[in-house]
Each structure stands twice: as structure tokens, then as C-alpha cells.
Amino acid sequence: MYYEATDFLETAGDETLRLIARARELAREYSSTDYGDHEKRESILRELLGAIGENVSIDTPFHCNHGKNIFLGSDVVIGMNCTFVDDRPIRVGNKVLIASDVQICTASHPVSPAERLPDDWQRKSATFFRTWAKPVVIHDGVWIGAKAVILPSVTIGENAVIGAGSVVNRDIPASCVAVGNPCRVIRRLEGEGSIG
Numbered sequence: 001m002y003y004e005a006t007d008f009l010e011t012a013g014d015e016t017l018r019l020i021a022r023a024r025e026l027a028r029e030y031s032s033t034d035y036g037d038h039e040k041r042e043s044i045l046r047e048l049l050g051a052i053g054e055n056v057s058i059d060t061p062f063h064c065n066h067g068k069n070i071f072l073g074s075d076v077v078i079g080m081n082c083t084f085v086d087d088r089p090i091r092v093g094n095k096v097l098i099a100s101d102v103q104i105c106t107a108s109h110p111v112s113p114a115e116r117l118p119d120d121w122q123r124k125s126a127t128f129f130r131t132w133a134k135p136v137v138i139h140d141g142v143w144i145g146a147k148a149v150i151l152p153s154v155t156i157g158e159n160a161v162i163g164a165g166s167v168v169n170r171d172i173p174a175s176c177v178a179v180g181n182p183c184r185v186i187r188r189l190e191g192e193g194s195i196g
Helices: 015-032 037-049
Strands: 055-058 063-064 070-072 076-078 082-083 091-094 096-098 103-105 131-133 136-138 176-178 184-188
Touching: 015 037, 015 063, 103 136
Parallel strands: 055 076, 063 082, 070 091, 076 096, 082 103, 091 136
Antiparallel strands: 176 184
16 A cells, blocks of 8 residues: 555544544444434434434444544444544545444554654654554445455445455446455446446
8 A cells, every 4th residue: 555644643632532532432322222212323323423314224333433524424324343444534425334333444553663653753652653644535435245344445336346355455346246355346237227
């Protein structure tokens, strides 16, 4: 993965840690609410997330890092036990289905130990490693199968289907079925009732 100096994050700053703590608190509160208390659940999500459209269903438990970097369109379903590592924005379009146990990760670490574990690390710092992050974009009409992992900098095109258990490490074009590790296109969907 290619990254630039501006992609690196300060993951242990006071403001970052405060945002993470608040996101964890809101996610716990959301998970403990009565499933039928739609008003309370929506209120928590509106505080937790950066933006949320209409008719959004997020099953519990739901895990995220900041919350405020997650932007959801309308008519979105997110299954139980999903994890969104939103150190950079995660943008999800309209009419998107995200199955259970999906992980969407905007953050990673350099492969090179020299870059990942800097010599100038101060023991009083909370982190001894470097983290970089890039946004993830999921366009309208996408369906992501259970246990798929979406890695940093990925864009998934409109109406694409990602097979269960896939590891998506590069952009996926619109109107296709893509599966595997690494995820690759196995079928095109043009003319099969796309919503776009």
C-alpha cells in the first residue's frame, strides 16, 4: 500500500482519545437499548455518527473507533457485530446491505519495521507504533457479504456484490460480483436490474 506523510495519524492525542472513549460509551449505550425503542436508538446514532439518512438499521453489537467519521445514506442495513475502524471517513451510500461480522478498516500500519516502530519513540507516549489511514467509499446499491473485510483506500462501485469472507484490498467496479482473498471480480451484472 502506498501512503504519504499526511496519511499518518496521531492516535494517542488527548482529543483523539476523548473521541474514542465517547464513541465506545455511545456504542455500549446503543447496544443496551431495547431493540423496539426506535426513537432512543436513532437519537444515539445521530450523536455517534457523522451523518445518517432515513430508514437505517444497525444491529448490535456495533463497534467503531470514532463514530464521527461514519457517513451513512438512507435505506442502509448493517448486521450484527460489524466493526468500522473509522480513523478516516467511511462513506456508505443509499440502499446498501452490510451483513454480520463485516469489518471496514481505514487504518493500518507500515509493513517495514523501521517505519512502523520509529527509533524516536518516547516511552511516555501511549503508542510505540505508527498508524496511517485512508478513507473507504461504498456506493449506492452495494451488498457486502458476512465476514468480509474492507481495507483502507477502497472504493466499491454502485450495485457491486462482495462475497462472504472476501478481503477487499483494491477498488471494485460497479455492477459486478467480486469474491475471494484477495477479492476479485468473477461476474458482471449489467442488464440484471441495477438500481442506478
